[in-house]
Amino acid sequence: MPLTELLPVTDVAACCTPLTREAISTENAANLAASLRALADPARVRLISLVAAHEDAEACVCDLTAPLGLGQPTVSHHLKILVDAGFLSRSKRGTWAYYRLVPGALDSVAKLLTTV
Amino acid sequence: MPLTELLPVTDVAACCTPLTREAISTENAANLAASLRALADPARVRLISLVAAHEDAEACVCDLTAPLGLGQPTVSHHLKILVDAGFLSRSKRGTWAYYRLVPGALDSVAKLLTTV
DNA sequence: ACGATACATCGACGTTTGTCAATGTTCGTG
DNA sequence: CACGAACATTGACAAACGTCGATGTATCGT
Numbered sequence A, B: 001m002p003l004t005e006l007l008p009v010t011d012v013a014a015c016c017t018p019l020t021r022e023a024i025s026t027e028n029a030a031n032l033a034a035s036l037r038a039l040a041d042p043a044r045v046r047l048i049s050l051v052a053a054h055e056d057a058e059a060c061v062c063d064l065t066a067p068l069g070l071g072q073p074t075v076s077h078h079l080k081i082l083v084d085a086g087f088l089s090r091s092k093r094g095t096w097a098y099y100r101l102v103p104g105a106l107d108s109v110a111k112l113l114t115t116v
Numbered sequence C: 001a002c003g004a005t006a007c008a009t010c011g012a013c014g015t016t017t018g019t020c021a022a023t024g025t026t027c028g029t030g
Numbered sequence D: 001c002a003c004g005a006a007c008a009t010t011g012a013c014a015a016a017c018g019t020c021g022a023t024g025t026a027t028c029g030t
Helices: A009-014 A026-039 A042-053 A061-068 A072-086 A105-113 B009-014 B026-039 B042-053 B061-067 B072-084 B104-114
Strands: A058-060 A088-092 A096-101 B058-060 B088-093 B096-101
Touching: A009 A026, A009 A105, A026 A042, A026 A072, A026 A105, A026 B026, A026 B042, A042 A058, A042 A061, A042 A072, A042 A088, A042 B026, A058 A061, A058 B058, A061 A072, A061 A096, A072 A088, A072 A096, A096 B058, B009 B026, B009 B104, B026 B042, B026 B072, B026 B104, B042 B058, B042 B061, B042 B072, B042 B088, B042 B096, B058 B061, B061 B072, B061 B096, B072 B088, B072 B096
Parallel strands: none
Antiparallel strands: A058 A096, A088 A096, B058 B096, B088 B096
């Protein structure tokens, strides 16, 4: 079950009622787990936070390597995981690649976890 | 960064504003990531759902091995991770160990992810 | 056209993870 | 007290993950 095969969060959340309302199917559980695993890393948590808090709510790779204390290839790697999972979007302008939050993506997984 | 060193979710959530409000600290990011990693597995997602949906909102190990299709030691292993992370509580009655959701635990991590 | 810059991809390495079989441990019952 | 049942713990192994250095690929400025 590699992290590479995953559905965008938006699709994952479209599927089902919150986790605790009724027993989730095996397939939906796998999709939700994959989305969660994309978030379940200190560097990626900080990346999302840094992008959201950055000016104009977007950031390029060069803005992110220093605060994370990680190499550029590693940061690109984490960003790719977040993009593939549907949490971030990438837009290239000139030499730079700008990342921003996908609206509603975090909220959709939050909604699945909510019990009330 | 093994999954063994972790704070209960409740403490994790007490720390800070939602992820996207301001840049999260390195330490808080590590704690949140650890909580998320406890959830980021298909078997554990199903475990939480099965426990919540079970009669009286509690279940013993013997109720859970069959629907998961996993061996008893593996199920116990996953349950321990969820208990250590603060998502489930364990109460032993006789030979049986009953697991139930910790109220508000899932909601606290959901709240950290919410952007609105 | 050339060099430099910003980023992505690749290959490799050590660490962590999920799973199981085997073994401990605790509790109830005959 | 011994036996069985329910669960936890241990040890082992393959698979996946995070990180890095090296290399590839556009794009801009001169």
